[in-house]
Amino acid sequence: MRVRAASPKVLVSLVAAGVVLTACSTATTAPEMDTTADGCITDFDATVDYFPDKSEIVDAENFSITYENSYQVLTVEEPFPGGSPESYVLVKCGAPAPELSAELADAQQITVPISSLYSGSTTHLPLVTELDVLDVLTGVSNGSMVSDTAVVDRIAAGDVTEYASGGTIDTEAVVVAAPDVVMTGGMDDPAYTQLREAGIGVVANAEWLESSPLGRAEWIKVMAALTGTQARAEEVYDGIRSDYLEVADKAAGAEPAPALLGGMSQGTWYMSSGGSYMGRLFSDAGATWPWQDVTSTGSLPLDFEAVIAESSDAPTWLVVNSWTSIGDALADDERYGELAAVGTGQVWNANKALGPGGGNDYYERGVLRPDLVLSDLVAILHPELLPDHKFTFYQQLPA
Missing domain, CATH: 3.40.50.1980 (Nitrogenase molybdenum iron protein domain)
Incomplete structure (x- = not known):
């Protein structure tokens, strides 16, 4: 599925008398939004677009991102082989919980930007380093498989913990640590249901189900949606895509x-x-x-x-x-x-x-x-x- 960034005219869903009504409304962007240094809203205004930087998906086919004023909807079409689509409502910190349509009623709501992430695959690690948000990483499934020296150093210093070193998720330890998000490696695990029930966000990263190299690389925009680094992700991905196509053109x-x-x-x-x-x-x-x-x-x-x-x-x-x-x-x-x-x-x-x-x-x-x-x-x-x-x-x- 290919999704383009939302236009200035957004659809606003109103729930009245149990009926969902849809109308057009023009979103306004405040010249100076009332937010803290980390991007959290201090004086919420429902008419303000709190996502001035929006990701445009051009190559990936297994996820989409849509935008409302105070939240994003991230949908992973196939979170694991044969899995049904999963949607996550990513709410800007400081905004109230949104009223959602029926199809999103059971979706996890996760406050963004997140401050702690447990990573289920080493493929997630370059995403946080390239987006300059390595401090968000607080857990890895198996530290022995990590190559990045900066992450290795954080593990050695005790800033990043292992939570599945034997191949089995230590559910109790994860619940006690209470990270904002556990990012999966694109496979299902019974522990994920337990973690969701404990109030921990579980977000599927199924980049490995993309058949194209650029499609897999574009999952950096999923990490950007969680960490509020959309502009940086666009810059990184555009550079990767440009360099890839240039080399491919030479070989052609x-x-x-x-x-x-x-x-x-x-x-x-x-x-x-x-x-x-x-x-x-x-x-x-x-x-x-x-x-x-x-x-x-x-x-x-x-x-x-x-x-x-x-x-x-x-x-x-x-x-x-x-x-x-x-x-x-x-x-x-x-x-x-x-x-x-x-x-x-x-x-x-x-x-x-x-x-x-x-x-x-x-x-x-x-x-x-x-x-x-x-x-x-x-x-x-x-x-x-x-x-x-x-x-x-x-x-x-x-x-």
Whole structure:
């Protein structure tokens, strides 16, 4: 769903005699709104638009944001695989609780900007750092997987706590800590119902269900809606989008480069389809591979023989795993020695930037920064296009 910022004319819903009436009203923006330094309203005026900076969603399809004068409605279309849409009413601090339409009657109401956030995925961490609101982060599910040194330091200092280090949410500890919002990692968990019943906001972040790299990156605007940093989010995202499209345009003019993608895991080779998130990145980087025309959004489970038959002669092999050398690959499966890329030494792994606990920054910052991922891929496949490129996530594996 694509949503544009609300126009100056907004729909005002009035509840009278149990009937919802809709009329047009012109919102006015006060030259100087009565707010505190942190943006909270001190003298509420129902005619004032308290959201002068509004996000416009251009690439993401799994969330939308609409605006009323004193609150936003954030809707996540699929909060987890197969889940029904969830809406959250984000009320400007200092404003009274709004009268809501019937479809929003059961929606969580969350006061914004929030001051404390528990993050269910490392992909959320670059959002708060890029928006300059790192102090909002007070909890992470598993600190050992964090790559960002600033977050690691906050965990070590006790400013950020772990609440699901064993993979299970410590519901009691979260309730005692009472963060403003627990942001999910795009999966369901019975603990979320308990947390909502305890009065804690639970907001789904399902960016991983977006099939496009830019769609995933645009979820920075969800964090902006919670933290009151819409203007900063627009600036960050516009820069990422511009850089991504510029690099993709360079690659589009080059001869497509054959590549071997992925690798074996527990006896199955998982291959990117052309319609998947990674497939979009590889295509935009000017790669070509036998399963590029498959439009499904998930990875394709294949056997080794099928991959060898179709793609063993590809001169470049792109993987994301724990290997630090080609020797590691051969130790995992000696049949990898049949691949042309192993013979030429053109095996590239997106594990260049690891955190102190082994977390891979490719999975953390790479989601927000597909422009950097794409630049790495183009520099590998078409080095003549980016001759002075400094790699962020990928590294060539030694023998």
